[in-house]
Amino acid sequence: MTAPVPPPGEASVTGEPTRRVTIGILALQGAFAEHSSLLSKLGADVREVRLPHEFEGLDGIVLPGGESTAMALIGERWGVFPRLKQWVSEGRPVWGTCAGMILLSDHALMQKKGGQSLVGGLNVEICRNYFGAQTSSFEVPLDTSALETGSVGKKDGGSANKNPYPAVFIRAPAVLEAGPGVDVLCKVRSRPCNKAVTVMKAQLKQEEADDRDDDTRRAKRRRLAAFFVEPNPSTAAVAGEGGGGGSGASSGEKEAPEVIVAIRKGNIVGTAFHPELTNDSRWHEYFVRIVKEAVSSGTGGVRDAESPAKTLGAAAAAEAEVAVA
């Protein structure tokens, strides 16, 4: 007896999709060409996407690094943002790198004056340019064992950093708080840049002025205060304007706070760094795997029943919209 042949795009008997997956790269601005070439090498059909109708037939989408404010302006003007929001709300695979991760966050600090549109979908609070300006760009070895184990802290076999990933950070954001259901994949130790400190301190002040003194608020204040560790003058900064380093940081950097730089929620992945600027294709392989699994299972992914206001606190939601220079 022969096994039934599943319809195109559905699971074969081995669980693999019966066709190549098609991945779109949002090509409004930024480093989209580099993503294309890596994904093509991995056997995906790759298409540049600039307009809403170009989402037709895609299995996954990459939002590249670049300038999130420019992408937001063009994306709104060309009608691609509403389509992206729909895509995300359907739980379909999407990966944002650097500016792309900013666009996928529900709340972003350090927005340009006047604010900027976000696609949203990840119930996280992010800080744009956390590590500083372009001149504070850096590369750091990242422990990527969570790509196998699911999230930081769930290590099996202690394979941490045996084969660290060379992560390139350019005017990168950091995740300050990850809401329920968000898996943390990678962290680095680094203090926020001076501008980020100013913005975060202002936020803490507002938090402290808030009469409501419940557990959520107290936790938020503690979390914010932990970012303002005074640098140890005897140690040199190694990563970003505020200094820091990867999970392999030397002893003197221990006092810098840990920030989250890679996350996943269902089929949504966010990385603060630029995997398209290295020859190491582990992150692209990871995303292709997610896309293939979504195609095979025909699932859209995890839906978040919690509203952003519930997960991060209504005050946080309001404050995140305060525009800064």
Ligand SMILES: NC(=O)CC[C@H](N)C(=O)O
């Ligand atoms: N390399 C990048 O993608 C930088 C992102 C940029 N800081 C922004 O806010 O959009």
